Amino acid sequence: MSNFAVIFDMDGVIIDSNNAHRGAIREFLANHGLEIEEESLIRNVFGRTNADWIPFVFGRELAEEELTDYAFEKEAIFRKIFEEEEAFVEGVAEFVYHLKRNEVPIAIGTSAPMDNVAFTLQKLNLENAFDVIVDDAQITFSKPNPEVFIKCAQELGFPTEKCIIFEDSMSGIEAAKRSGAKVIGVTTTHSAYELRECDMTIEDFKDLNMTILKELF
Known part of the structure; x- marks a missing residue:
């Protein structure tokens, strides 16, 4: 040992996976009429949990069910993109x-x-x-x-x-x-x-x- x-x-x-996550985050945000600057993406999103960064980009606290749905949506987009890149x-x-x-x-x-x-x-x-x-x-x-x-x-x-x-x-x-x-x-x-x-x-x-x-x- x-x-x-x-x-x-x-x-x-x-x-x-950064490109796949970047694409997934931008697609997810666009679905909800939002966008994010690259500097903020790197500083406030990469490396953090969905529970941390998703309320940040929406600018408000989210109900647990709402947060769960958003996280599921974003990660489904990510897996679809990454499946093509690997x-x-x-x-x-x-x-x-x-x-x-x-x-x-x-x-x-x-x-x-x-x-x-x-x-x-x-x-x-x-x-x-x-x-x-x-x-x-x-x-x-x-x-x-x-x-x-x-x-x-x-x-x-x-x-x-x-x-x-x-x-x-x-x-x-x-x-x-x-x-x-x-x-x-x-x-x-x-x-x-x-x-x-x-x-x-x-x-x-x-x-x-x-x-x-x-x-x-």
Whole structure:
């Protein structure tokens, strides 16, 4: 058993889904006569739960049933768009198997709903690969609050200081840093310079291995 654990965000880390989410959000908003500036999309939407960003774009509190319906609508649009793209971050499946062979406990900590997680893992044939999955329904606070990563670490049985978190969004990286974990930034959403507060940055997973991960501790 490894003396450290690994936690993955999903969107922008396992799947390069930003374009699909961007398209889905814009289509969803257009359906309701709304639009959003790119800067606000990156700052206030990416990396956050539907329960957090949907009321923000509508500019008001939403009843639970209304929020659920809106979230379902947006995610259905996303899955339809992503089905046509299937843009996975290069080397991620092989890297997950590499961690499994080396007995590293692994988790997903995501702001996405479980339907999207299941959809993604099925596409990658990784349905049974992860020891723990914490999705948006299991957390109270959205990133940059570190709750999702702290919960992953607890369920894996590791202190956050003995975890490595892969993230791509600014809110996710802030959450990961606040948790006390080591943070590897994936440059699908932001440049390496923008992610310079991370312990290291990568473009993809194809050259990553246990030797490199151990050097973080």
